[in-house]
Amino acid sequence: MQETNEKKLIFSGIQPTGTFTLGNYIGAIRNWGPLQDEYNCIYSIVDMHAITVRQDPAKLRQNTLQAYALILACGIDPKKSTAFIQSHNPNHAELSWILSCSTQFGELSRMTQFKDKSAKHADDINAGLFTYPVLMAADILAYNADLVPIGADQKQHLELARNIAGRFNQKYGEFFTLPEPFIPETGARVMSLQDPAKKMSKSDENPNACVLILDDKDTIIRKFRRAVTDSEAEVCYREGKAGINNLMTIYSAVTGKTLDAITAEFAGKGYGDFKTAVGEAVADHLEPVRTEYEKLIADKAYLKECYTAGAETAFRITRKTLSKVYRKIGFVDAR
Numbered sequence: 257m258q259e260t261n262e263k264k265l266i267f268s269g270i271q272p273t274g275t276f277t278l279g280n281y282i283g284a285i286r287n288w289g290p291l292q293d294e295y296n297c298i299y300s301i302v303d304m305h306a307i308t309v310r311q312d313p314a315k316l317r318q319n320t321l322q323a324y325a326l327i328l329a330c331g332i333d334p335k336k337s338t339a340f341i342q343s344h345n346p347n348h349a350e351l352s353w354i355l356s357c358s359t360q361f362g363e364l365s366r367m368t369q370f371k372d373k374s375a376k377h378a379d380d381i382n383a384g385l386f387t388y389p390v391l392m393a394a395d396i397l398a399y400n401a402d403l404v405p406i407g408a409d410q411k412q413h414l415e416l417a418r419n420i421a422g423r424f425n426q427k428y429g430e431f432f433t434l435p436e437p438f439i440p441e442t443g444a445r446v447m448s449l450q451d452p453a454k455k456m457s458k459s460d461e462n463p464n465a466c467v468l469i470l471d472d473k474d475t476i477i478r479k480f481r482r483a484v485t486d487s488e489a490e491v492c493y494r495e496g497k498a499g500i501n502n503l504m505t506i507y508s509a510v511t512g513k514t515l516d517a518i519t520a521e522f523a524g525k526g527y528g529d530f531k532t533a534v535g536e537a538v539a540d541h542l543e544p545v546r547t548e549y550e551k552l553i554a555d556k557a558y559l560k561e562c563y564t565a566g567a568e569t570a571f572r573i574t575r576k577t578l579s580k581v582y583r584k585i586g587f588v589d590a591r
C-alpha cells in the first residue's frame with residue numbers, strides 16, 4: 257500500500273469470535289473490497305477485542321486464521337490493502353492506554369454493547385470488556401483514519417472514538433483526524449432469523465438464528481425456511497412485520513432489487529415461496545466466497561506471508577503516530 261498519496265484512509269476491524277454471519281457480511285465485510293481502489297484501506301482481525309469474552313485458546317487461533325482467510329475470500333486484496341492481525345501490531349494496545357486517559361468512566365458506562373455483553377457474561381465483567389471501545393478508538397486513530405465502514409451497531413463506538421480524539425486534540429493541540437462512520441444504506445442491521453428484534457450475531461447460541469457465510473446451500477435454505485415471520489401472508493415492508501422486513505432487506509442486499517420490486521415479485525405468493533427464494537439467492541451469492549475460502553485456508557504459507565507483510569506496514573504507520581503522540585504529551589524521547 258502506498259502511504260504518501262492523497263487518498264483518504266479507511267480502517268475497519270472484525271472480531272475472530274466465530275464464522276462470520278450474513279450480518280457481518282452484508283453490514284460490513286462485503287463493503288470493504290469495493291473501497292480498495294478509491295481509498296487506502298487497512299483491515300484487521302481484532303483478536304485482542306475477542307478476548308474481552310472468554311475464548312478457548314486453540315479455537316481462537318483457528319478462528320483468527322479462518323477470519324483472515326475469509327476477509328481475503330470476500331474480496332480484500334492484500335496487495336491493494338493492508339490486512340493484518342491486531343495482536344501483531346503492539347502499537348494499538350500502547351495507544352489505547354494513552355487514549356484511556358482521555359476517556360471518561362461515565363461515557364464508557366453508557367455503551368450499549370458493554371451493557372448487552374455484561375448481561376450476557378455476568379460471571380466475567382472484566383475491565384477489558386469495559387475499555388473495549390478505547391482499544392477500538394486506538395485501532396482507528398493510530399492510522400488517523402478518515403472513514404470507518406461498520407454496521408449500525410458500531411455507530412455509538414465510533415462516536416466515542418470521535419469524542420476521545422476531540423478531547424485529546426483539545427488537551428494537546430490538533431492532531432487526530434475525527435473519523436466518520438461509513439454505514440451501508442441496505443443491511444446496516446441484519447436481524448436474527450429467530451428473533452427479528454435482535455441483531456444477527458456470531459455468538460448467538462441458536463444456530464438457526466444466523467446464517468454463516470460458510471454454510472452450504474441446503475443449510476442456508478433450511479434456516480431461511482425456519483425464519484420467524486408473522487401470521488399475515490403479504491410480502492411487503494411495513495411496521496410490525498420485522499421478520500419479513502428483515503428477509504426483504506437481505507433479499508434486496510444480495511439481488512440489488514428494490515423493496516417495491518420484491519413486493520411485486522411475490523404478490524399473491526405465500527411466505528414459503530419467498531423464504532425459499534431468499535435462501536437460494538443468499539446461497540448463490542455466497543457460493544464464490546465459500547470456494548475462494550476453501551482454496552485460501554488450505555494455503556497456510558500464503559496466508560502467513562500476507563498477514564506478516566500486513567503487520568509490518570501497520571506497525572510502521574502507527575509507530576510514527578505514537579512517536580508524535582508521546583512528544584505531544586511530554587514523554588522524554590527514548591532515543
Ligand code: ATP
Binds near residue numbers: 447
Ligand atoms: P459478536 O457476536 O462476537 O459480538 P458480531 O457478529 O457482532 O460479533 P463483530 O465482529 O462485532 O460481529 O462485527 C464486525 C462487523 O460486522 C462490524 O462492523 C459490525 O457493525 C458488523 N455487524 C455485526 N453484526 C451485524 C448485523 N447483524 N448486521 C449488520 N452488520 C453487522
Ligand code: LTN
Binds near residue numbers: 404
Ligand atoms: N468493535 C467492532 C470491531 C472493531 C472495529 C475496530 C471496527 C474493533 N476495532 C475498528 C471498526 C474499526 C465490533 O465489534 N464490530
